Amino acid sequence: MRKIVFGLAALLLLSAVPAVGGEDEKVYEWEYTLIHSDLPLYDFECEDFWPRGMVGEDIIAGCETRVAFGDWQFTPNPADQFPHDPVWYRLSNYGAIHCATNIRTAPKRDELDEGPFSRGFFARIGEGRRDGRTFEIWVLQQGMIPGSEYTLLARNGGKDDLIRSFRVLQSRCPKSNLLKARNSDVWQTRSCKINDRRQLLRFARRMLREPDYGTLELIEGVEEGPETEAPDPIDNPKN
Template sequence: MILHADSPLFGDETEDKWPQAFLSDDAKEFGCTSRVAFGDWQIEPSDPDEDPFWYRISNYGVFHCWANVAQASAREALAHAEVVPSFFIFLGTQGATELWALQKGAVPGSDYLLLARERGDGIIRRFFLLQRDCTGQALRKGRQLDILNTRYCHVASPADLLGIARKMVKREPLGVLALVPEAKDDGEIDSQTP
């Protein structure tokens, strides 16, 4: 089930939106910083019958800060996948758990992945991928298109998205979304954050 808003729920006014711009006190250093690591991420599903899925998360630039996110069923396909401007949003907490969303796209609107992690500092390299559920008037369905899915969950506000995340964090996660280190030419694994 896709979580979708007709226009992005989080804009420039959102403080906990990553990547975000920084400027040093002396204005000599500036650019984009992120709490979430850039690189190739893999969803390892909880269901053993499901296949892993890949995301490539990269920094767009220095003056305009957002993450370029590509997705594909295989890591090798990421190089040719469409890139979507995206942001990681810290939604709040539920006990000792941080609730996050990946806001993907801007026009026409944004899609959302719900994520969770244990509270912590430093660069984020791992999330739990939360389930997505929708009921009532938020459930939208288009005309039948053969076997294609036309259903999605319309999310009207940041509060609605947080409400869904608070419910979903109580369920078993769909899987783990984790940064996968790059393999060096000498066969070793580079554990440094890109």
């Protein structure tokens, strides 16, 4: 069974699907609700916040990242009977002085050039345990005004090489954090409001114990030079 929720990073909406089975049969509900904060929760004071400025005696300017730039694909968990559609992401480097990730999304890879645009960062926010194993917990923080949206991510810890894949976690929003307008007909207003780093980490650790929502994997990498066609933040401060 699936609840009506916002899709991955607010790109697509899912339709309600009736439960399968008899009345006494328990059906697992997969859930992904948009997570939103009034202001961005993570910034360059965080140790693992990427991309960020390069540091070195011979470096004048430049940005480095732990998460590979290129075309990524979200693939839903095959155990989900009513999965979210696959989603493509194009991640690119914004610039050499001011660092950020340009993000374009689309249901098909050949539509990425014209897909919705946003700007964001990846942040490692802590660790969690599942099945006796330790995982790094990350977020994709998208947008700046008015606030940011979050995708909860996890990966096996231990290596500091360039990241090319993540587990995408569900977001089964606690009722105390759930916002939803009344009498909106079919239009979706549901979101999960979290304005505290510690609360978001606790929530992510709980989601780590649930089945993964899917995977986010790099399909093809690109050079890390600035994307010259990306809009300037001054022209579009909401990004």
